[in-house]
Amino acid sequence: MTDWVTACKLDDIEQEGAIRFDHNSRTYAIYRGPDDSVWCTAGLCTHEAIHLADGLVMDFEVECPKHSGAFDYRTGEALRLPACENLRTYPTEIVNGEVRVALG
Amino acid sequence: MxxxxxxxxxxxxxxxxxxxxxxxxxxxxxxxxxxxxxxxxxxxxxxxxxxxxxxxxxxxxxxxxxxxxxxxxxxxxxxxxxxxxxxxxxxxxxxxxxxxxxxxxxxPRRLICRGGDRALNLRSHADAEAIFARALPGHPVAIIGAGLIGMELASVLIRNGAPVHVIDTAPAPLTRAVPSHFAAQLHQRHQAEGVRFHLGQGVAEIGADGVALADGTFVPADLTVAAIGxxxxxxxxxxxxxxxxxxxxxxxxxxxxxxxxxxxxxxxxxxxxxxxxxxxxxxxxxxxxxxxxxxxxLGESQPYAALPWFWSDQYDLGLQVAGQPRPEYHMVRRPLPGGELAFYLNAGQLVAAAGLGAGNSTAREVKLAEMLILAGARPDPALLADSAINLKSLLKSARAA
Missing domain, CATH: 3.50.50.60 (FAD/NAD(P)-binding domain)
Structure with a gap:
């Protein structure tokens, strides 16, 4: 069963930005795109355990702050080495200005 | 074929x-x-x-x-x-x-002094295993060389409970590639953690129980590591x-x-x-x-043009440097939550940037600075210094120009 969790308010995330969200001892990254769409991926880079929310978000791409591996945060696709494994993604919705993610 | x-x-x-x-x-x-x-x-x-x-x-x-x-x-x-x-x-x-x-x-550059062969180097996985197998809590370590590798090693070993001494002929640590005010901050942090520095000091001899410095000081050490480049x-x-x-x-x-x-x-x-x-x-x-x-x-003719970039982790501090900061450039500092950025302008053009702060807290801004450098930006120093100005907006105007 899908477990919808309220993560933050939309306004907590800068446009073209990301924040870290920890839940049940797991860590996620929640992104706000340039078009105000909201996305959620696993929080750590697949190359090394680095929090992606510290990385630069440009358009729909997040870049790992350590080794510059890059992902499309909408699909989780690894776009640039050294990251070669895709990120897991999670569905999101915005309800009354709150961001909810399905972590099932 | x-x-x-x-x-x-x-x-x-x-x-x-x-x-x-x-x-x-x-x-x-x-x-x-x-x-x-x-x-x-x-x-x-x-x-x-x-x-x-x-x-x-x-x-x-x-x-x-x-x-x-x-x-x-x-x-x-x-x-x-x-x-x-x-x-x-x-x-x-x-x-x-x-x-x-x-x-x-x-x-690794070999240390030329009496007993120089006693110093371990850090380059390969086998080297690292040899060092960390011998670095035991309570047993003093002498690190010769206060560059990036020496300082990273010092931060790890002192946290492992070993008394750590860092020796260098230079008058300050990290003189080669790190902006001097960041080098000073890292130096202070190491001192606060208990690392003992012996600067402006040559090594006369490495013995079984320590390092004799040129001025006659003896630094006791069960393990000596040479990190001199x-x-x-x-x-x-x-x-x-x-x-x-x-x-x-x-x-x-x-x-x-x-x-x-x-x-x-x-x-x-x-x-x-x-x-x-x-x-x-x-x-x-x-x-x-x-x-x-x-x-x-494969037959292409692409000049290598990437901007130099490196990072160093010491304690919980992350340093990133993009481009080659030089003392003669005009430096502009920007405070950040948990850290600080430094920009370097040469005749108005942004040519280098560096960040020092907790974890990866400055990485995003250093990356944006790198993109500004590659875009040939000539940003207003007052905007660079102002933390309220998003570097992304400067990048967009630089690319539009």
Missing amino acids: NGMVIIGAGECGTRAAFALREAGWSGPVTLIGTEPGVPYERPPLSKPRDGIVLRKPICPPEAFGNAGIHYLADCTARSLDPVTKTVTLENGEVLPYHRLLLATGAT VVPETGLAKAAGLATGNGILTDAELRSSAPDIFAAGDCAAAVQPDGSHLRQESWQNARTQAETAARNM
Whole structure:
């Protein structure tokens, strides 16, 4: 069963930005795109355990702050080495200005 | 058909092997490495977790087979002949090449003093294991060299409970590539953690129980590590008559002085627009030069133009430097939550940037600064200094200009 969790308010995330969200001892990254769409991926880079929310978000791409591996945060696709494994993604919705993610 | 041969299976050589495939080369690729086992990443070597030195493979072992890369581990190239276009291995085997890449890296500079052989070095996984196996809580360690490796090592060892002494002939730590005010902050942090510094001091002798300094001071140590820099591995190139200096000299497209032989990574000194040669020793340089060299080995003519970039982790502090900050540049400082940025302007143009702060807290801004530099931006120093101004907006206006 899908477990919808309220993560933050939309306004907590800068446009073209990301924040870290920890839940049940797991860590996620929640992104706000340039078009105000909201996305959620696993929080750590697949190359090394680095929090992606510290990385630069440009358009729909997040870049790992350590080794510059890059992902499309909408699909989780690894776009640039050294990251070669895709990120897991999670569905999101915005309800009354709150961001909810399905972590099932 | 003769294939591509790469000598050196560190970050650079390994990356080049895969980059050749990505760029469309379907002929043979042979990667020759002197160390046993699968090629591994070096950055984790100075950052063990719970005393365990991670041997993180650069790629999964099966990736070589999948990409049709012939990887020869534990194998040393004895000589190369640019006329017959062959490499001779230690076992006598002769490998002909179509194009050759020298990615031979660098080796630690040896300490020249009495007892110098007692000092361990940190370059390979085996080196790291030897150091951390001997670094025990309560047993003093002397680190000779207050550069990035020496300082990273000091931060790990003191947290492991070893008394740590850092010795350097320079009057301050991190004088080479780190902005001086960040170097001073890191120095203070090390002192606050209990690291003892002996600066402006030469080493007279390394004994079984410590290090005698030139002024007569004795630094007790059960373990001595020399971290006084590296020298490029140019032996093969020099013996084959290639032009060498501080590294294997290359043109802007990473070609050596011999036809069909390229050089990249720590061993390569690439010509700069002002005619000088620049040799870099960073993870990023190893990878990006590998990619440029691979494309040029396949007939392209791309000059290597990546901006130098490196990072260093000490305690919970992360340092990142993009470009080459120089004291003569105009420096603009910007405070950040948990850290600080420094921008460097040369005649109004942004040419370098650095950040120091908790964890990766400055990484995003350093990356944006790097993009501003590559865009040729001439930002208003007042805007750079103002934390309320988003660097992304400066980037958008720079790109629109």
